[in-house]
Amino acid sequence: MDDIRQELEKLKENIRYHNQRYYNLDDPEISDAEYDRLFRTLLDIEKRRPDLVTPDSPSQRVGAEPRESFSQVPHRRPMLSLENGFDEKEIRDFDVRVRKILKDLYACNYIVEPKMDGLAVEMVYERGVLVSASTRGDGYVGENVTPNIRTIRTVPLKLIQRQEEHPVPDLIEVRGEAYMEIAAFNELNKLRLSQGLPVFANPRNAAAGSIRQLDPRITRERRLNMFCYGAGEVSGLKFKTHMDLLNALQSWGLRINKPYIREFSNLDNVIEYCRRLEQERSGLPYEIDGAVIKVNELVLQERLGEKSRSPRWALAFKFKPTQETTRIIKIDVQVGRTGAITPVAWLEPVEIAGVTVSRATLHNKEEIEKKDIRENDTVVVQRAGDVIPEVVKVITSKRTGNEKVFQMPSNCPVCGTKLEKRQGEVVIRCPNKGCPAQVRARLIHFVSKGAMDIEGLGEKIIGQLLDREMIREAADLFKLKKTDLLKLDKIEQKSADNLLKSIEKSKKTTLPRFIYSLGIRHVGEHIADLLGARYRDIEKFLTATEEELLSVKEIGPQIAESVISYLSDIENRDHIGRLLDEGIVFQDSSPRGELLAGKAFVVTGTLGSMSRSEAKEAIERNGGRMASAVSSSTDYLVAGEAPGSKLQKARELGIAILDEKKFLDLLKETGRLKNGG
Numbered sequence: 107m108d109d110i111r112q113e114l115e116k117l118k119e120n121i122r123y124h125n126q127r128y129y130n131l132d133d134p135e136i137s138d139a140e141y142d143r144l145f146r147t148l149l150d151i152e153k154r155r156p157d158l159v160t161p162d163s164p165s166q167r168v169g170a171e172p173r174e175s176f177s178q179v180p181h182r183r184p185m186l187s188l189e190n191g192f193d194e195k196e197i198r199d200f201d202v203r204v205r206k207i208l209k210d211l212y213a214c215n216y217i218v219e220p221k222m223d224g225l226a227v228e229m230v231y232e233r234g235v236l237v238s239a240s241t242r243g244d245g246y247v248g249e250n251v252t253p254n255i256r257t258i259r260t261v262p263l264k265l266i267q268r269q270e271e272h273p274v275p276d277l278i279e280v281r282g283e284a285y286m287e288i289a290a291f292n293e294l295n296k297l298r299l300s301q302g303l304p305v306f307a308n309p310r311n312a313a314a315g316s317i318r319q320l321d322p323r324i325t326r327e328r329r330l331n332m333f334c335y336g337a338g339e340v341s342g343l344k345f346k347t348h349m350d351l352l353n354a355l356q357s358w359g360l361r362i363n364k365p366y367i368r369e370f371s372n373l374d375n376v377i378e379y380c381r382r383l384e385q386e387r388s389g390l391p392y393e394i395d396g397a398v399i400k401v402n403e404l405v406l407q408e409r410l411g412e413k414s415r416s417p418r419w420a421l422a423f424k425f426k427p428t429q430e431t432t433r434i435i436k437i438d439v440q441v442g443r444t445g446a447i448t449p450v451a452w453l454e455p456v457e458i459a460g461v462t463v464s465r466a467t468l469h470n471k472e473e474i475e476k477k478d479i480r481e482n483d484t485v486v487v488q489r490a491g492d493v494i495p496e497v498v499k500v501i502t503s504k505r506t507g508n509e510k511v512f513q514m515p516s517n518c519p520v521c522g523t524k525l526e527k528r529q530g531e532v533v534i535r536c537p538n539k540g541c542p543a544q545v546r547a548r549l550i551h552f553v554s555k556g557a558m559d560i561e562g563l564g565e566k567i568i569g570q571l572l573d574r575e576m577i578r579e580a581a582d583l584f585k586l587k588k589t590d591l592l593k594l595d596k597i598e599q600k601s602a603d604n605l606l607k608s609i610e611k612s613k614k615t616t617l618p619r620f621i622y623s624l625g626i627r628h629v630g631e632h633i634a635d636l637l638g639a640r641y642r643d644i645e646k647f648l649t650a651t652e653e654e655l656l657s658v659k660e661i662g663p664q665i666a667e668s669v670i671s672y673l674s675d676i677e678n679r680d681h682i683g684r685l686l687d688e689g690i691v692f693q694d695s696s697p698r699g700e701l702l703a704g705k706a707f708v709v710t711g712t713l714g715s716m717s718r719s720e721a722k723e724a725i726e727r728n729g730g731r732m733a734s735a736v737s738s739s740t741d742y743l744v745a746g747e748a749p750g751s752k753l754q755k756a757r758e759l760g761i762a763i764l765d766e767k768k769f770l771d772l773l774k775e776t777g778r779l780k781n782g783g
């Protein structure tokens with residue numbers, strides 16, 4: 107009796123430990139399969155002994171029933187907001203105010219953190235157990251969203267003491283930002299479009315909408331995440347600095363945005379780092395709308411105190427907006443590779459966060475109607491990360507009477523075929539698979555970065571090759587000769603040679619890339635990876651059954667149906683056959699390449715081309731793993747800009763050291779560089 111209790115406790119501890127390594131330290135110790143085994147054992151025991159299920163069990167992230175409405179949760183200390191600064195001068199003014207109050211008696215350091223664009227959440231832990239989670243509300247009383255926050259895998263249900271100097275307090279109000287990564291947001295919107303649901307305007311709205319959900323089962327399906335950035339009430343403990351607090355949070359299993367949190371003693375460096383964050387923002391997997399500058403020393407924070415709504419010790423440096431106002435010149439439709447007809451707005455060009463935008467997607471007829479978007483309208487346009495810009499709303503007060511309501515065409519604007527709306531679908535499609543627009547879009551997808559990655563082969567060349575009838579489908583690309591290429595505009599000897607080389611090189615690919623390149627509906631890069639991992643072999647993939655597909659985590663009926671329908675089409679199978687006949691070979695039978703298999707990497711310093719988590723992803727994608735500390739079992743140290751003591755240690759241990767370029771070369775060689783491609 108007591109045995110099973112003990113075993114269960116040990117198991118839970120063990121799973122929590124691995125959760126922390128995996129989710130919060132980016133440094134897993136065991137394989138996913140091993141972790142799954144642990145988790146299944148836990149579920150088995152709890153199934154047999156429901157009386158032993160406790161609310162802090164790692165199994166208890168799911169399953170709560172929907173509620174009627176949110177109850178209210180008072181915050182023990184108000185959740186303040188931040189004062190904004192919009193340029194360098196306002197940062198300097200902030201520093202002057204701080205120093206004036208501190209009378210230059212104290213040396214104060216600043217911490218700069220990315221300002222996450224999500225939803226502020228407070229999590230209350232009593233004796234280490236998550237007992238409540240709430241939104242900010244009016245700052246004093248928030249909404250109880252506990253069951254929803256419990257579904258976020260990076261939020262520990264129990265805090266664990268892992269460092270002697272950081273015991274878990276009896277009570278702590280942890281504050282953080284719940285957010286959705288851009289990739290998850292895009293996928294969610296794609297899904298919603300295909301289900302005829304309105305799309306979310308941006309990742310922040312998607313995160314907020316997912317958390318303010320009465321049914322936690324819906325929240326669970328949304329890929330949400332959390333970065334913690336502070337605390338309200340903390341019992342018993344006294345920290346010296348904000349950084350100490352953050353480190354303690356991390357040691358207990360909470361997630362902080364460590365790689366981007368920096369400490370500075372000099373204001374110029376603060377400003378420089380804020381600028382750098384602004385520049386790097388579009389490369390991050392999540393949205394940030396600014397940088398938060400905070401006085402590091404907590405006694406000084408106390409001295410500075412707060413105004414009614416914001417503390418005097420912090421400033422939010424807000425980046426240039428990603429929304430701008432412009433006018434719609436005209437609306438027309440675009441034909442996608444699956445024949446989907448998407449209305450597009452042509453805009454008076456406008457610069458948004460450094461990029462000129464002249465087109466925006468309007469998604470579908472329903473969205474146009476819902477937002478009442480017309481030609482000639484003045485609109486707010488938004489660009490998020492690398493996402494296609496979209497029209498957020500119409501400024502109706504600017505209407506002049508010259509606006510024109512847009513009518514969706516009934517025939518394909520490219521091939522003239524009558525458009526169709528299949529039963530149960532929202533999307534209008536051109537059913538003609540031979541429609542030149544579809545052929546072209548399929549080819550562009552085929553050669554794209556995340557797919558076959560044929561360098562130097564872009565939309566323009568594909569357009570010419572099609573127009574001159576030099577190719578009709580993807581397999582024809584591999585038959586091109588130098589004499590053919592030389593007939594194209596602006597192609598001379600050297601570029602023709604290079605192009606042929608890239609085409610040849612692309613034949614060595616991986617199964618996930620190949621599957622993705624086929625352009626099967628609902629099969630994005632992530633799903634293609636899952637399929638590659640499940641089948642490992644193209645022949646096996648070709649005989650996939652619906653049942654098998656459904657057994658893959660994350661693959662639901664819609665995707666399974668789409669894959670089966672693609673594979674049962676004889677034309678598609680012939681197409682795949684012709685590609686394979688051209689000599690396409692799969693470099694690695696598993697999606698995680700062989701070359702880095704089992705190799706341990708440590709990354710130190712900052713990489714210019716990717717974040718830490720992207721580096722980790724790239725390493726794991728290629729079969730390696732990332733560790734946090736250098737030891738004799740480390741295989742490679744990747745040294746970015748401003749490497750720390752790890753570089754020294756690696757030198758002492760004689761470990762292979764890669765600079766960023768060498769690291770990228772290694773990844774390129776092994777296959778996949780980046781998920782997002």
Ligand code: IVH
Nearest residue numbers: 186187188219220221222226283335398417
């Ligand atoms: S500190 C008393 N740090 O920005 C100040 N806030 O306008 C507490 N936010 O409601 C906030 N990232 O939701 C802080 N690294 C960060 C943040 C951050 C995002 C949000 C937070 C807050 C809002 C303030």
